[in-house]
Amino acid sequence: MTDAPTIKLGNHDYAVMSGSVGPDVIDIRKLYADTGMFTYDPGFTSTASCESALTYIDGDEGVLLHRGYPIGQLAEESSFMEVSYLLLNGELPSKQELADFTTTISRHTMVHEQLASFFHGFRRDAHPMAVMCGVVGALSAFYPDSTEIHDPRQRMIASHRLIAKMPTIAAMAYKYSVGQPFLYPDNNLSYTGNFLRMTFGVPAEPYEVNPVVEKAMDRIFILHADHEQNASTSTVRLAGSSGANPFACIAAGIACLWGPAHGGANEAALNMLREIGTPDRIPEFIARAKDKNDPFRLMGFGHRVYKNYDPRATVMQQTVREVFDALKVSDPVFEVALQLEHMALNDPYFIDKKLFPNVDFYSGVILSAIGFPTTMFTALFALARTVGWVAQWNEMISDPAQKIGRPRQLYTGPTQRDYVPVGKR
Numbered sequence: 001m002t003d004a005p006t007i008k009l010g011n012h013d014y015a016v017m018s019g020s021v022g023p024d025v026i027d028i029r030k031l032y033a034d035t036g037m038f039t040y041d042p043g044f045t046s047t048a049s050c051e052s053a054l055t056y057i058d059g060d061e062g063v064l065l066h067r068g069y070p071i072g073q074l075a076e077e078s079s080f081m082e083v084s085y086l087l088l089n090g091e092l093p094s095k096q097e098l099a100d101f102t103t104t105i106s107r108h109t110m111v112h113e114q115l116a117s118f119f120h121g122f123r124r125d126a127h128p129m130a131v132m133c134g135v136v137g138a139l140s141a142f143y144p145d146s147t148e149i150h151d152p153r154q155r156m157i158a159s160h161r162l163i164a165k166m167p168t169i170a171a172m173a174y175k176y177s178v179g180q181p182f183l184y185p186d187n188n189l190s191y192t193g194n195f196l197r198m199t200f201g202v203p204a205e206p207y208e209v210n211p212v213v214e215k216a217m218d219r220i221f222i223l224h225a226d227h228e229q230n231a232s233t234s235t236v237r238l239a240g241s242s243g244a245n246p247f248a249c250i251a252a253g254i255a256c257l258w259g260p261a262h263g264g265a266n267e268a269a270l271n272m273l274r275e276i277g278t279p280d281r282i283p284e285f286i287a288r289a290k291d292k293n294d295p296f297r298l299m300g301f302g303h304r305v306y307k308n309y310d311p312r313a314t315v316m317q318q319t320v321r322e323v324f325d326a327l328k329v330s331d332p333v334f335e336v337a338l339q340l341e342h343m344a345l346n347d348p349y350f351i352d353k354k355l356f357p358n359v360d361f362y363s364g365v366i367l368s369a370i371g372f373p374t375t376m377f378t379a380l381f382a383l384a385r386t387v388g389w390v391a392q393w394n395e396m397i398s399d400p401a402q403k404i405g406r407p408r409q410l411y412t413g414p415t416q417r418d419y420v421p422v423g424k425r
Contacts, residue, residue, distance in 0.1 A: 010035055021056060038408040050237060051399065054087060054391055055228045059305040064312065066226060067091070075315040080221040080384075081105065081191050084163060087226055087391040088156075102191070108164035109185035109194065111172075112142040119176050128173040128379040129258040135169050136162075137251035147245035149397055158246040159390040166386045167191065170379050171198035177375070192218040195383075200371060212326035213370055216319045220366065223312040223359055224381055226388025228305075232256040232263070236389045237396050238405040246393055253389045254382045263378040269300030270333070270364030270374060278332055279339045286340075290349055300361030301344060302354070316362035317341075320369075329369045337365055 006013040007026055012034045015027040025048045032038055041047045056065045064071040067086050074083055078092075085093045085101045093101060118138060122131050139161070140147050146158035172182050175198075183198045193209040196217060201207030227233070235256040239249040257263035276285050288296040303310055324334055341357050344350040367377055396402050 019051075022058070032408075038410075040410050044234070044407075049229060049234065049405075050396065051401065052229070052392070052395060053090070054395060055226045055388070057228050057305050059303070062311050064227070071223065071311050072315060075219050075222050075312075078222065079190075080218045080225070080387075083222050083225050084387040087387055088159060088394070104160055105164045105191060106185075106187040106194075108161050109168050109187070111165050111168050115142065115169075116172075116182060119172060119182075122176065124177065124179070126177070128170070128177060128376055129254065129382070131173040131176065132169060132379055132382060133251055133254050133258070135173070136166075136254060137248055139165070140245045140247040143247070147247070149240075149243060149245065152398075155246070155394055155397060159394060162246065162250055162390050163387050166383045167195035168198060170376075170383045171195060173379060174199050174372075174376055177373075190214065190218075192221065210326060212322055216323045216366055217370070219315060219319050220363055220380070221384040223315060223363075224384035226385070226391065230262070231259070232385065233389060233392050236393055240393045240396050241402060241405045243404075246390065249393055250386060250389050253385070257382050257385065258378060263381045265299065265358075266360035266364035266367070266381075267374045267377045269360045270368055270377075272299040273333045273336050273340070273365065276336050276340070279335050282336065282340050282343055286343060286347065298340075298344070298355065300364075301350070301357055303356075303358045310356065310358040312359035313357045313361060316359055316366065317357075320362050320366045323366050323369050327369055331365075331369065333365055333368075337362065 005016040005024075007016055008014075009028075009031070012030075014031070017025050017027050019025075028039060039047070054067065056068075057063065066074060066083060067090055069086070069092075074086075078086075081102045082093060082098055084105075085098060115135065115138070118135060119131070122134070143158070143161060146154045146161060148154040168185055175182050181203055183201050183203065185194050186197060187194075189197060189209065193214045196209055196214060197207045229237075232253040236249045236253040239252040240246070244252075260268065276282060285296065285298070288294045289298045320334065320337075323329070324331070341361070344355065344357070350356075364374070364377060367380065368374070372380065
């Protein structure tokens with residue numbers, strides 16, 4: 001048996017740990033005890049905060065895997081319910097397992113009737129993310145039986161409840177903002193079809209789910225289901241490390257996702273395409289993007305992780321064509337998006353800087369064509385990402401190495417000094 005590889009830091013050796021794929025990591029858990037020093041890593045971009053078997057990203061190669069399965073295959077061949085089962089349980093379900101899981105989720109889609117009154121406490125023009133933060137956080141008051149985090153069965157019930165109720169809550173947030181009555185879920189519809197009906201249907205007439213739109217939304221949900229240790233997922237794990245209940249943890253994730261640097265990118269990309277307006281103005285905006293003295297930036301290009309083409313963007317480009325054809329949409333924004341992508345992918349400036357289109361570049365166009373206002377874009381992101389959050393939360397709770405999060409700091413404030421009474425200052 002060979003010894004595990006180590007790396008020497010000062011006079012101490014530290015183990016080098018290897019995952020199933022991806023970069024090795026240096027185990028520095030004893031660094032402070034050995035040396036009296038911390039590491040300094042703003043944004044934790046070079047720090048592995050946990051061990052996870054859920055999602056793997058290779059940004060340089062444009063790879064995204066869920067439990068080993070490429071995101072492109074899942075988006076093309078699978079369904080959001082199947083991907084949800086995969087993330088939660090580690091393996092793709094059998095036909096019966098998928099049917100049982102789908103039935104379980106369907107039977108949890110209704111929310112407590114008193115939650116309707118809770119909604120009426122918000123202003124009419126409240127942002128849907130503000131509403132979702134409050135309502136999801138309040139679920140622990142309505143479902144206290146599934147807040148026992150040390151009971152695996154209760155953890156799974158809480159996970160099912162969150163996945164099931166998030167579409168209902170998101171649809172209610174939309175309905176409340178436009179002054180329309182809430183619609184109860186219909187368990188005869190699919191997860192995604194049910195959400196579309198609760199969002200756009202009205203009691204006065206039947207709602208027919210457009211299968212192309214349903215498939216497009218299901219793909220969007222799959223593409224946003226999980227994305228490794230991003231800011232909101234790390235927030236969920238950090239909140240959960242204290243023993244907080246799952247509803248509070250997911251509400252914390254929603255609050256983090258609300259930030260424009262995280263969940264609001266698709267809205268920003270759509271607004272940029274509308275600002276450009278017509279394809280003939282693209283060269284003007286590309287020139288502005290290259291100008292260091294111009295604050296304008298091309299939104300929807302580049303990614304914090306991906307240094308290659310975002311694998312999710314390929315699926316989105318195909319999906320937007322299908323939606324526009326099905327809905328007979330003629331929107332110059334789409335033509336602007338196509339030509340802007342073509343010009344950027346063939347421009348040495350963007351190639352050298354690896355500014356490739358990401359998933360947000362197209363998703364906002366699709367959501368707008370379907371009929372969602374831009375204020376709902378991040379709420380839809382939260383709906384889809386909930387399954388990743390609860391899967392990450394479950395994994396964290398089950399990890400024997402998990403400790404309460406406690407990042408360190410490089411202190412640069414005043415050193416110790418004596419208090420001076422106010423009359424002598």
